Amino acid sequence: MKVAIIGGGAAGMTAASRVKALRPNWDVMVFEKSGFVSHAPCGIPFYVGGAVNHFEELCAYDIQHFRVERGIDVHVNSRVVSVDDGQITVEEEGREKEYEWDKLLFATGSRAQRLNVVGEELDGILCVNDVDRAQEVKAKAMNSENVVIIGSGYIGVEMADAISRLGKKVTVIEVRERPLPEYDAEIAAIIKSEMEKVVELKLSERVVAFEGKERVEKVITNKGEYPCDLAIVAVGVHPNTEIASRFIKLGKSGAIKTNSRMETSRENVYAAGDCAESTNVVTGKEDWIPLAAPANKMGYVAGVNIAGLEMHYPGSLKSQLTSFRDLEIGKAGLSESEAIREGFEVVSAFITSRTSARYLPGGLIHLKVVADRNGKLLGVQAAGKDVSMRIYAASALLYNGCNVKDMFFTDFPYYPPISRVWDPLVVAARNLFRKLGIP
Amino acid sequence: MKVAIIGGGAAGMTAASRVKALRPNWDVMVFEKSGFVSHAPCGIPFYVGGAVNHFEELCAYDIQHFRVERGIDVHVNSRVVSVDDGQITVEEEGREKEYEWDKLLFATGSRAQRLNVVGEELDGILCVNDVDRAQEVKAKAMNSENVVIIGSGYIGVEMADAISRLGKKVTVIEVRERPLPEYDAEIAAIIKSEMEKVVELKLSERVVAFEGKERVEKVITNKGEYPCDLAIVAVGVHPNTEIASRFIKLGKSGAIKTNSRMETSRENVYAAGDCAESTNVVTGKEDWIPLAAPANKMGYVAGVNIAGLEMHYPGSLKSQLTSFRDLEIGKAGLSESEAIREGFEVVSAFITSRTSARYLPGGLIHLKVVADRNGKLLGVQAAGKDVSMRIYAASALLYNGCNVKDMFFTDFPYYPPISRVWDPLVVAARNLFRKLGIP
Numbered sequence: 024m025k026v027a028i029i030g031g032g033a034a035g036m037t038a039a040s041r042v043k044a045l046r047p048n049w050d051v052m053v054f055e056k057s058g059f060v061s062h063a064p065c066g067i068p069f070y071v072g073g074a075v076n077h078f079e080e081l082c083a084y085d086i087q088h089f090r091v092e093r094g095i096d097v098h099v100n101s102r103v104v105s106v107d108d109g110q111i112t113v114e115e116e117g118r119e120k121e122y123e124w125d126k127l128l129f130a131t132g133s134r135a136q137r138l139n140v141v142g143e144e145l146d147g148i149l150c151v152n153d154v155d156r157a158q159e160v161k162a163k164a165m166n167s168e169n170v171v172i173i174g175s176g177y178i179g180v181e182m183a184d185a186i187s188r189l190g191k192k193v194t195v196i197e198v199r200e201r202p203l204p205e206y207d208a209e210i211a212a213i214i215k216s217e218m219e220k221v222v223e224l225k226l227s228e229r230v231v232a233f234e235g236k237e238r239v240e241k242v243i244t245n246k247g248e249y250p251c252d253l254a255i256v257a258v259g260v261h262p263n264t265e266i267a268s269r270f271i272k273l274g275k276s277g278a279i280k281t282n283s284r285m286e287t288s289r290e291n292v293y294a295a296g297d298c299a300e301s302t303n304v305v306t307g308k309e310d311w312i313p314l315a316a317p318a319n320k321m322g323y324v325a326g327v328n329i330a331g332l333e334m335h336y337p338g339s340l341k342s343q344l345t346s347f348r349d350l351e352i353g354k355a356g357l358s359e360s361e362a363i364r365e366g367f368e369v370v371s372a373f374i375t376s377r378t379s380a381r382y383l384p385g386g387l388i389h390l391k392v393v394a395d396r397n398g399k400l401l402g403v404q405a406a407g408k409d410v411s412m413r414i415y416a417a418s419a420l421l422y423n424g425c426n427v428k429d430m431f432f433t434d435f436p437y438y439p440p441i442s443r444v445w446d447p448l449v450v451a452a453r454n455l456f457r458k459l460g461i462p
Numbered sequence: 463m464k465v466a467i468i469g470g471g472a473a474g475m476t477a478a479s480r481v482k483a484l485r486p487n488w489d490v491m492v493f494e495k496s497g498f499v500s501h502a503p504c505g506i507p508f509y510v511g512g513a514v515n516h517f518e519e520l521c522a523y524d525i526q527h528f529r530v531e532r533g534i535d536v537h538v539n540s541r542v543v544s545v546d547d548g549q550i551t552v553e554e555e556g557r558e559k560e561y562e563w564d565k566l567l568f569a570t571g572s573r574a575q576r577l578n579v580v581g582e583e584l585d586g587i588l589c590v591n592d593v594d595r596a597q598e599v600k601a602k603a604m605n606s607e608n609v610v611i612i613g614s615g616y617i618g619v620e621m622a623d624a625i626s627r628l629g630k631k632v633t634v635i636e637v638r639e640r641p642l643p644e645y646d647a648e649i650a651a652i653i654k655s656e657m658e659k660v661v662e663l664k665l666s667e668r669v670v671a672f673e674g675k676e677r678v679e680k681v682i683t684n685k686g687e688y689p690c691d692l693a694i695v696a697v698g699v700h701p702n703t704e705i706a707s708r709f710i711k712l713g714k715s716g717a718i719k720t721n722s723r724m725e726t727s728r729e730n731v732y733a734a735g736d737c738a739e740s741t742n743v744v745t746g747k748e749d750w751i752p753l754a755a756p757a758n759k760m761g762y763v764a765g766v767n768i769a770g771l772e773m774h775y776p777g778s779l780k781s782q783l784t785s786f787r788d789l790e791i792g793k794a795g796l797s798e799s800e801a802i803r804e805g806f807e808v809v810s811a812f813i814t815s816r817t818s819a820r821y822l823p824g825g826l827i828h829l830k831v832v833a834d835r836n837g838k839l840l841g842v843q844a845a846g847k848d849v850s851m852r853i854y855a856a857s858a859l860l861y862n863g864c865n866v867k868d869m870f871f872t873d874f875p876y877y878p879p880i881s882r883v884w885d886p887l888v889v890a891a892r893n894l895f896r897k898l899g900i901p
Binding site for chain 1: 785873
């Protein structure tokens with residue numbers, strides 16, 4: 024059997040490894056357009072900010088490892104031109120080649136969205152979701168005085184943290200009224216006040232143009248203009264589906280439609296990772312969740328099914344963690360605004376709690392828990408200290424369709440330096456009891 | 463209605479508060495034999511080690527708060543002598559008084575076990591589970607050169623950490639072959655090597671006597687003798703059930719038998735906290751789990767039911783976190799040895815993983831996951847760095863009766879500085895897949 028995999032990122036390489044582990048005699052080919060496989064774009068902010076010294080460290084494994092240790096036929100600098108039934112056309116070393124396949128996986132990932140404004144082609148305007156741009160971003164950041172970051176999603180926030188650590192003046196421009204707009208206002212307010220200590224944060228401003236002679240000199244918004252040597256565009260990502268869309272069905276989100284076995288609309292054709300839709304476990308609906316951990320698991324499930332065995336991907340929760348300086352930030356499931364948009368009738372609790380026993384130093388955590396009218400948990404957001412343990416726990420509760428009573432009664436361990444005998448999650452659940460008529 | 467509560471610790475004060483919140487007009491009396499209520503014995507090691515400066519900080523609230531703010535009739539230095547139908551006899555200020563009750567709660571807690579060896583009555587031999595002994599322990603530790611700690615459960619380990627921080631020579635004597643015997647050998651080996659850096663650890667040794675003229679001078683074991691100025695006995699706890707046992711049924715463990723409403727064998731009589739049995743969520747059997755967080759929740763449930771409403775306590779997982787110096791340690795559910803003792807056929811995975819992305823500093827976590835032959839999770843143990851987030855997540859998974867596939871597919875958030883795209887929990891689950899025939 025010949026398996027062709029388009030894309031050598033997280034999903035593609037995980038699927039390839041799985042197929043070879045289960046079917047050592049099958050031919051598994053991976054076609055990757057960049058020079059890297061199993062690359063780690065999530066690490067770019069840490070490389071730019073100086074926590075990672077060497078660019079090479081951002082690639083999880085070298086290509087030889089996959090070729091020699093795992094027996095995968097890895098093609099890099101190999102761009103897929105078209106896909107037909109049983110055949111794939113690839114541009115390699117300047118010429119087109121054809122390869123046959125019995126099973127095909129789209130793992131083409133996502134790319135940074137563009138603003139589509141005047142001047143966007145100027146030198147000094149960069150996106151950061153490709154590992155092969157990391158060195159350029161870092162070099163330019165080091166040589167800049169004023170950096171403007173457009174967008175304050177996870178990547179915008181992490182890049183603002185990283186570049187401000189280099190001692191540069193950073194301005195962040197966000198079109199919506201708060202940073203990290205996936206969070207509700209209560210949590211975003213805390214993030215905002217932390218960001219404003221070290222960067223200029225311009226909210227509810229829309230970038231309308233870039234200006235400059237040879238390279239970018241100014242970012243123009245609907246409210247003002249900001250001089251800069253470097254502009255980073257981090258306004259979201261877009262699934263890479265140009266080739267797939269001619270061959271298989273896309274979903275409403277624009278990503279490739281899949282079922283729980285990561286099968287697409289065409290037999291023997293699979294999709295996984297940032298280019299594919301999957302289920303949002305909280306809403307139960309198809310969703311597009313372009314994140315690294317889900318991408319790896321989708322790749323794993325695709326690999327098992329491609330190998331002829333059966334495994335189902337239950338979907339994800341969009342769980343995320345990040346930080347800005349000392350403020351840890353995390354979310355699993357839906358915000359209150361997202362839940363309302365999805366048609367849920369919601370109740371919510373926003374609490375601030377110490378993270379340690381009263382008599383020990385610790386810190387503060389701000390926590391918001393959203394549930395439906397029956398008490399079913401819909402989402403948890405947090406900012407402050409010791410956020411990760413609460414978001415990890417929330418992820419497990421949300422994955423299991425738990426309600427606020429489960430959150431209250433889950434036996435979280437008490438250890439005075441880092442938790443409380445009434446954990447903040449338990450306090451939030453108790454707060455929701457009152458709103459739900461639970462004694 | 464008159465509610466009498468025996469014991470003003472976590473369970474008693476939580477229940478009292480709950481009853482008054484739901485039934486403000488009822489009389490709620492609490493009889494506490496010490497001078498403190500809502501005390502925090504878990505904080506004693508931090509007070510002794512110097513992280514907490516003032517003894518008073520170990521009491522969560524002062525008595526006036528409960529009296530004035532919550533309307534609870536708190537009696538301190540009030541020892542219950544006997545309990546009869548509808549009546550309780552209490553010794554207060556040197557004389558016996560009687561009080562009537564319509565509903566009664568036993569929240570009498572636990573006390574330190576004794577070794578029952580020769581010389582145990584000598585001065586300088588102390589236990590640490592009562593807040594009112596904290597000052598004495600600290601004062602004696604400060605004035606000692608050699609301290610022997612007998613027992614290496616949670617309290618023994620935390621006291622060894624605390625007293626070694628005071629610059630004292632600490633010897634820990636454990637009768638079993640490893641420290642923290644509730645953990646399996648793989649995890650205990652890591653704890654052992656960390657402890658041995660700063661304390662003398664004597665394993666498989668049984669204390670047979672104490673020697674000294676006026677105060678303790680030596681601890682004698684079956685293998686040797688250890689000079690000391692202070693000996694701390696931390697060999698477990700025992701439920702306080704002397705009065706209860708004459709009035710209501712005890713369970714197999716020796717603690718008070720309860721149902722999920724915290725009702726005892728006699729109508730209108732409840733029990734909660736360290737003196738009461740509850741359900742072990744993993745085994746589904748009655749168990750005795752004397753820990754602070756479960757005690758509070760049992761008190762909450764008892765309070766709701768005493769108030770005439772209905773709430774059920776699902777039980778607990780014995781979830782715990784602790785640390786020794788920089789080593790974080792945690793457990794939820796059963797160890798492999800405990801699971802085998804309970805009659806489960808088990809599979810287990812022991813892994814060591816980095817806690818951060820490869821390209822960032824982070825540290826190592828050692829993780830053991832135990833499941834039954836059908837893949838149902840039975841327990842998780844960990845030692846190393848960033849343990850709490852994994853034990854929090856494990857607690858939520860175990861509480862929900864999850865299996866290894868759920869552990870694999872739970873969408874844990876990936877953030878390079880503190881987690882991995884394949885979280886250690888997910889790696890352990892994948893490891894168990896192989897043993898369970900999951901592709």
